Amino acid sequence: MILRSAELETVCGVSSRFPDHEMPEFAFAGKSNVGKSSLINTLLNRKALARTSSQPGKTQTINFYNINKALYFVDLPGYGYAKVSLSEKEKWGKMIEKYLHHSKVLKQVFLLIDIRHDPSANDRQMYEWILYQGYEPVIIATKLDKLNRSQIPKQVKAVREGLGMKKDGLLIPFSAVTRQGREEIWELIENSLAETPEEDAAALAEPVRETESLEKKAEKETEEALSGGNQK
Ligand SMILES: Nc1nc2c(ncn2[C@@H]2O[C@H](COP(=O)(O)OP(=O)(O)O)[C@@H](O)[C@H]2O)c(=O)[nH]1
Ligand SMILES: [Mg+2]
Numbered sequence: 047m048i049l050r051s052a053e054l055e056t057v058c059g060v061s062s063r064f065p066d067h068e069m070p071e072f073a074f075a076g077k078s079n080v081g082k083s084s085l086i087n088t089l090l091n092r093k094a095l096a097r098t099s100s101q102p103g104k105t106q107t108i109n110f111y112n113i114n115k116a117l118y119f120v121d122l123p124g125y126g127y128a129k130v131s132l133s134e135k136e137k138w139g140k141m142i143e144k145y146l147h148h149s150k151v152l153k154q155v156f157l158l159i160d161i162r163h164d165p166s167a168n169d170r171q172m173y174e175w176i177l178y179q180g181y182e183p184v185i186i187a188t189k190l191d192k193l194n195r196s197q198i199p200k201q202v203k204a205v206r207e208g209l210g211m212k213k214d215g216l217l218i219p220f221s222a223v224t225r226q227g228r229e230e231i232w233e234l235i236e237n238s239l240a241e242t243p244e245e246d247a248a249a250l251a252e253p254v255r256e257t258e259s260l261e262k263k264a265e266k267e268t269e270e271a272l273s274g275g276n277q278k
């Protein structure tokens with residue numbers, strides 16, 4: 047992907063309407079402080095487009111980043127921050143649910159899990175939720191640089207098992223520090239984008255065939271009418 051532009055285009059609060067556009071969306075979910083903003087910045091080669099924070103749980107918004115005027119990254123609100131009230135927690139839940147349920151252009155959901163820790167109850171709930179909405183989440187195991195090489199396989203296993211992932215479920219270890227995993231994530235996004243025109247083509251093929259057959263029918267009727275007329 048050649049990055050030509052990236053900008054934060056829309057910030058949605060609880061009662062905001064989500065933007066209405068036809069471009070494919072890729073959403074990022076995960077508990078606050080897991081490294082969502084850092085991942086988005088790394089993918090976009092930007093230092094601080096998505097604000098990283100030392101104050102987790104502050105942003106309870108859904109942020110839409112327009113990339114190349116062709117696709118969107120959607121930064122979902124971080125969950126699981128202990129210091130927010132129950133009503134705040136309900137708010138993020140409703141927002142995420144509303145988004146997952148309503149987006150018609152959402153292509154892929156990435157769920158971020160800190161590779162150092164076993165998934166929490168909130169992580170599992172989020173994973174199930176994404177599945178329930180009909181999406182197969184790709185897991186990004188963040189902060190890979192914080193582990194020794196020898197610890198990685200064990201932690202990957204812990205994340206997989208903790209979430210109850212399917213055997214063929216995708217997990218990409220990632221580090222915003224070393225940028226490991228960046229190419230793999232872009233590859234997934236690009237593959238997903240490449241599928242779009244085919245789907246569109248398939249959707250378009252139907253009416254085209256119909257039009258053709260209608261035209262043929264009209265021709266045939268005209269011919270019949272004409273030949274009938276000649277016979278008289
Ligand atoms: N070592 C390391 N630190 C990271 C990584 N990703 C994020 N962080 C740090 O973790 C904190 C939270 O990151 P942020 O991207 O704001 O998380 P968010 O709340 O999920 O958006 C910040 O201090 C980041 O610098 C990573 O891959 N490696
Ligand atoms: Mg963030």
